Amino acid sequence: MISRRFLKIGVACLLPLLANSAFASSSCRKLPQELSKEYRRGSFLLQYELTGANALADTVDINKNKIPDLVEDVAIQLETTRALFTSFNFIDPLKQPRYKSQDSELVLVQFLDMTGNGLAFDDAQQNRQGDCVLLINLSNKLSARNLSPAHEWFHLVQYGYTPFKRAWFLEGMARWAESALRKESTKASFGSPVQDSELFSQSYEAQWYWVNYASAGKGGSQQAFPSAVRNARYVNGDSVLQDDVFVGPARIRAALEALGRLGEQESTRRKLNPYAWPETTQRLAEHDEPMKQAVENIGSK
DSSP states (O other): OOOHHHHHHHHHHHHHHHHHTTTSGGGSEEOSOOOSEEEEETTEEEEEBSSSTTBOSOOOOTTOSSSOHHHHHHHHHHHHHHHHHHHTTOOOGGGSHHHHTTTOOOEEEEEESOSSSEEEOSSOEEOTTSOEEEEEEEETTOOTTOSHHHHHHHHHHHHHHOOOOOHHHHHHHHHHHHGGGSGGGGOSOSSOOOOHHHHTTOSGGGHHHHHHHHHSSGGGSEEEOOHHHHTOBOTTSOBSOSSSEEEOHHHHHHHHHHHHHHHHHHHHHHTOOTTOOOHHHHTOGGGHHHHHHHHHHSTTO
């Protein structure tokens, strides 16, 4: 028989372990809704509707396989983007400790009647099978070749590395990520440099900072796309990748790693679960200067 004293000690020792693995399925909040039609490609499950409020606006099906081409093309874009970035040693979000410890093995993409083109969530959510999934919402009115799917997937990459959610970092860097799928991926800059005070108030337009950052230093060289993704095609035969080189992926990856280390330090200082910061803490403007310093401290390497 175990004494109460030793039982209390055992429970006390176990609680931190439970807290730090609060990333098991039970910690996932349930999805607000799921849709009736599904299409699977690799680690992506796409849900959509053909009728009702969430019905796809574009249901063209030129290959006559009963899957709207838009859905197939989004899946192709997502899988190509994932393969491209992981080939440059970015960690697939599903492989990150934050989500792997929740047994997340799937990215769920839902086409919904929504404002804007897309939204990625940093917390895993529970589907009807009881599994934790990463969630991306896309507009049911999304146009063909829109790069929101790639943009939103890259947000999952960012969430896997670091808890910070400052717009100049999230949106600006995700715009850099889109350049992999654009003709202008070899350009040195987008927009004009501004002072830090203005940079920190920027969102998508902060792409200039990250494109310039990616282009500089030893890690700013052009990297050729691997052959495994270079010939990726949409349903109609169009190329997914509009160029065959990418500028500075090693530098951006190093920046994410630096922000990951900063996030760990801040978690310790603030006594926060590194994988579950309150939303308000994630978005504090006081993170701006330390984030930029962390990134630029490795910027010349």
